[in-house]
Amino acid sequence: xxxxxxxxxxxxxxxxxxxxxxxxxxxxxxxxxxxxxxxxxxxxxxxxxxxxxxxxxxxxxxxxxxxxxxxxxxxxxxxxxxxxxxxxxxxxxxxxxxxxxxxxxxxxxxxxxxxxxxxxxxxxxxxxxxxxxxxxxxxxxxxxxxxxxxxxxxxxxxxxxxxxxxxxxxxxxxxxxxxxxxxxxxxxxxxxxxxxxxxxxxxxxxxxxxxxxxxxxxxxxxxxxxxxxxxxxxxxxxxxxxxxxxxxxxxxxxxxxxxxxxxxxxxxxxxxxxxxxxxxxxxxxxxxxxxxxxxxxxxxxxxxxxxxxxxxxxxxxxxxxxxxxxxxxxxxxxxxxxxxxxxxxxxxxxxxxxxxxxxxxxxxxxxxxxxxxxxxxxxxxxxxxxxxxxxxxxxxx
Amino acid sequence: xxxxxxxxxxxxxxxxxxxxxxxxxxxxxxxxxxxxxxxxxxxxxxxxxxxxxxxxxxxxxxxxxxxxxxxxxxxxxxxxxxxxxxxxxxxxxxxxxxxxxxxxxxxxxxxxxxxxxxxxxxxxxxxxxxxxxxxxxxxxxxxxxxxxxxxxxxxxxxxxxxxxxxxxxxxxxxxxxxxxxxxxxxxxxxxxxxxxxxxxxxxxxxxxxxxxxxxxxxxxxxxxxxxxxxxxxxxxxxxxxxxxxxxxxxxxxxxxxxxxxxxxxxxxxxxxxxxxxxxxxxxxxxxxxxxxxxxxxxxxxxxxxxxxxxxxxxxxxxxxxxxxxxxxxxxxxxxxxxxxxxxxxxxxxxxxxxxxxxxxxxxxxxxxxxxxxxxxxxxxxxxxxxxxxxxxxxxxx
Numbered sequence: 205x206x207x208x209x210x211x212x213x214x215x216x217x218x219x220x221x222x223x224x225x226x227x228x229x230x231x232x233x234x235x236x237x238x239x240x241x242x243x244x245x246x247x248x249x250x251x252x253x254x255x256x257x258x259x260x261x262x263x264x265x266x267x268x269x270x271x272x273x274x275x276x277x278x279x280x281x282x283x284x285x286x287x288x289x290x291x292x293x294x295x296x297x298x299x300x301x302x303x304x305x306x307x308x309x310x311x312x313x314x315x316x317x318x319x320x321x322x323x324x325x326x327x328x329x330x331x332x333x334x335x336x337x338x339x340x341x342x343x344x345x346x347x348x349x350x351x352x353x354x355x356x357x358x359x360x361x362x363x364x365x366x367x368x369x370x371x372x373x374x375x376x377x378x379x380x381x382x383x384x385x386x387x388x389x390x391x392x393x394x395x396x397x398x399x400x401x402x403x404x405x406x407x408x409x410x411x412x413x414x415x416x417x418x419x420x421x422x423x424x425x426x427x428x429x430x431x432x433x434x435x436x437x438x439x440x441x442x443x444x445x446x447x448x449x450x451x452x453x454x455x456x457x458x459x460x461x462x463x464x465x466x467x468x469x470x471x472x473x474x475x476x477x478x479x480x481x482x483x484x485x486x487x488x489x490x491x492x493x494x495x496x497x498x499x500x501x502x503x504x505x506x507x508x509x510x511x512x513x514x515x516x517x518x519x520x521x522x523x524x525x526x527x528x529x530x531x532x533x534x535x536x537x538x539x540x541x542x543x544x545x546x547x548x549x550x551x552x553x554x555x556x557x558x559x560x561x562x563x564x565x566x567x568x569x570x571x572x573x574x575x576x577x578x579x580x581x582x583x584x585x586x587x588x589x590x591x592x593x594x595x596x597x598x599x600x601x
Numbered sequence: 602x603x604x605x606x607x608x609x610x611x612x613x614x615x616x617x618x619x620x621x622x623x624x625x626x627x628x629x630x631x632x633x634x635x636x637x638x639x640x641x642x643x644x645x646x647x648x649x650x651x652x653x654x655x656x657x658x659x660x661x662x663x664x665x666x667x668x669x670x671x672x673x674x675x676x677x678x679x680x681x682x683x684x685x686x687x688x689x690x691x692x693x694x695x696x697x698x699x700x701x702x703x704x705x706x707x708x709x710x711x712x713x714x715x716x717x718x719x720x721x722x723x724x725x726x727x728x729x730x731x732x733x734x735x736x737x738x739x740x741x742x743x744x745x746x747x748x749x750x751x752x753x754x755x756x757x758x759x760x761x762x763x764x765x766x767x768x769x770x771x772x773x774x775x776x777x778x779x780x781x782x783x784x785x786x787x788x789x790x791x792x793x794x795x796x797x798x799x800x801x802x803x804x805x806x807x808x809x810x811x812x813x814x815x816x817x818x819x820x821x822x823x824x825x826x827x828x829x830x831x832x833x834x835x836x837x838x839x840x841x842x843x844x845x846x847x848x849x850x851x852x853x854x855x856x857x858x859x860x861x862x863x864x865x866x867x868x869x870x871x872x873x874x875x876x877x878x879x880x881x882x883x884x885x886x887x888x889x890x891x892x893x894x895x896x897x898x899x900x901x902x903x904x905x906x907x908x909x910x911x912x913x914x915x916x917x918x919x920x921x922x923x924x925x926x927x928x929x930x931x932x933x934x935x936x937x938x939x940x941x942x943x944x945x946x947x948x949x950x951x952x953x954x955x956x957x958x959x960x961x962x963x964x965x966x967x968x969x970x971x972x973x974x975x976x977x978x979x980x981x982x983x984x985x986x987x988x989x990x991x992x993x994x995x996x997x998x
Binding site: 488 | 618629730731734735738739740741742743867870882883884885886887888889890891892893898899901902903905906909910913914915916917
């Protein structure tokens, strides 16, 4: 078999994992010719051949010996520039840059077709969980009804600490940061934005339409407080941040929000750095995949598998938009636990209430409006099933 | 895109599902030209075009217009004859025949290479759960340490009834038969043989070596009694039939046996017709996939996905046997719950005992020997972790 030559962009957590694996194991049949990094003089805790590092991307992109590009840098716009140029040069790309893919999905796939190259990015969505592969291949013959995902380990960790150990949000976040689970700037994780990027990518692979992340309503976990934790504990529920997209009669709805789940749901057992994805499809019915959603080696494996896809010349469906499917921001009303208000909420369809929180039927638009008056307001979805169970209990509230 | 022509063998539960899907939906791009069945006059509950049925396999196999074969009959030896002839005629095959694949795996793959055709059989292992796809593609860049699976819905159903509803084995089996979950002759399911066929197939895809099913030690669920059920209930454990294969320093061990699992394990929540597979690999760490393991539509979807693989000309690794890996029947001693004996057992390394059962360290060879003297003997694995938890409890036995 031919030995392939690759150029690597980025030598951070995932990049080092990929480089080390390819170096230590000849079975992959890929050698890294050049690595583009910001700072070639930075000290690294593994040996590198002299001259392999470069600060000039063109040393890789213009090199005709290099068969394909592994893009593993942080900055989404810089990555987009690199990937576009790689495509123009006829080089296929493997990337793990969720933000780049989510923000430029359609353009990237159009360029992929235009230049006749391949482009795989399994590592961009839920680390080692092979969800894009499954959506592209296994589910291509099925009709997907919904995709629901716990896709962010930092949120998982914080929520577990809050419910299992009665920590408040700030101290749980601090512990996550001390342990290296959370970034110093945790905004992207705890606001739900990170989950939303991943969900936006999955929407195309599941339903064949593109959605810009900003079109997906978003509620994070950063406002959750002990009122909710006590409610969850009282009813043996857990709080999880879930991104979900559903096909309702050809209209695709999507949102990211915290939800209360019970022990009957597969999401109940997803903790810490694990991610879980539930796909419901016409033929397959419910299928659940659980795996490590982040980290050097799990994400590196997704990249390595995609490199193998390039070597085996894996063909996937051409880019096309499904004609009968549209994205819709009309979202059905749900039952929510609502907290974080100081003065009474007006205009809500209340099901039960206390001084500090209530259960009500509502939707994102109404809740976002209320949040303008009540800046600490938060909402957490309760499924109809769970509501039916808890509403008959002696102490609902 | 070219419209492909296929010949279908078998029009049972899965065959009808595949045929109906292909008929109702042009998106698959495949038309069924001929269907070979045993009895062309049998009444069927859906319409078929005149003349599509045949009792002569050669009408399909010798037809040069037919691009590929969908093999969905029951008889493994008849299926083997059909598939071999299809290969000889240069036709690629999709099959869901676990017994055929398990019994003739190596020869089938050798013939596949010899005739330059493709051969996919995702539907043979755990219905809609895409485990072979994942092992062939996602995990090909990883190093698998173990594969553990609940792969039989009938056993699951019976075991759930026994523990959750205190039914005895016979009445649980009868209910499974009445509901159509279990065959009238349940031997293959309850003896564990069905799980063993699936495990043998997975061993090749996970570890790159062939193992004949008969080389895998097997203990079914047909001897389990209320003594075990009471023990499981006392310790909040569930009984599951699990097939597992592990790589221990290049030696592959495999076995099928009932195990006691606790709520921390993903297997705990696999009930009824659901299957669950836990893969542990070096980079990915633990990953769990849960889905419907049988039934017309879930298995049909696996077949349809494989048909798409043929259309997209999916390339997977050439057949090769890993040189440094061997199958080993040396199995490590485990902790077992042992029941079903009338007179005292001798020679066992007993950890705790009662009149009717004991916990002991043992292995299959020793236990199979004991079973010659105690024909109702059965054994159920308890992991070290679970044993550590329960041994400190007030009422272990």
